[in-house]
Amino acid sequence: MPTVIEKKQEKEYIGFEAEPTAWHTISQEAINQFADCTLDHQFIHVDPEKAKDTPFGTTIAHGFLSLSMLSHFAEQYSVIIDGFYMGLNYGFDKVRFMSPVKVNSRIRARAKILDIEEAKAGQYRVKTQVTVDIEGEDKPALIAEWISMQLVA
Template identity: 65%
Template sequence: MKVIRKEDLNNYIGIEMSPTDWFTVTQEQINQFADCTLDHQFIHVDEEKAKNTPFGSTIAHGLLSLSMLPHFAQRFAYMIEGTFMGVNYGFDKVRFIHPVKVGSRIRAQAKLTHAEEKAPGRYMFKMDVTIEIEGKKKPALKAVWIAMQMVA
């Protein structure tokens, strides 16, 4: 995470951040996510049955890919000096574009599109984020992610 001064915040709007490192999605991770969300649809957890689908293997839950954003943000996000807490505020738009097959490698690309002080010491950020799949033209997902930082 890159620490920046609040006076310099507008200088970072519109700049494409470097992509994150690749992350391999494993069947164990998919199974654990299924257990957490109680979403045990066969396409995610039944490797034998999933072989007979158009995907040819299990695929990660779209929400699993989305939930990787906090992990990836450690590499691409900006943090204002003096931030004592950051929280997810939501998403303006999320689109799941291409399935992530088990064993695929994914990474995130992001761009800060908006930043504003909503109240004294409370900053809202909007970022366009894309989760890419190694070797695929279409991304796994695109989203507009909103986060808040509280600055002392």
């Protein structure tokens, strides 16, 4: 559930760390569907038999699949300005893929607000550092600095 903040109090939320999201399982079906959407059918993602012979011993999710899950997780960790009526993906300042996500692994996101600025009246840019954890692993799947634009009435 997003945290709603009052206009003109946004700077107080810089450094805010949301509770970690719920865990989400990355299934082979999800990996295959992502491969179909992106036309990236590299065997390491879609061929469990061939993938057994790799250092991972199984298929792994596409890095971009793990990154795309930020949209799902954002519903749980977001900070939104009161009067919010629409959000837009503004881009990323940094993305690093740290560790592969093996099939049937569970991932979750942790988020920290790095900056909130009113770009112009009713338009706020929010920069969030998002870390995607893999259950039972020391290294995260990825760390990203994601920028969103919030349109506020």
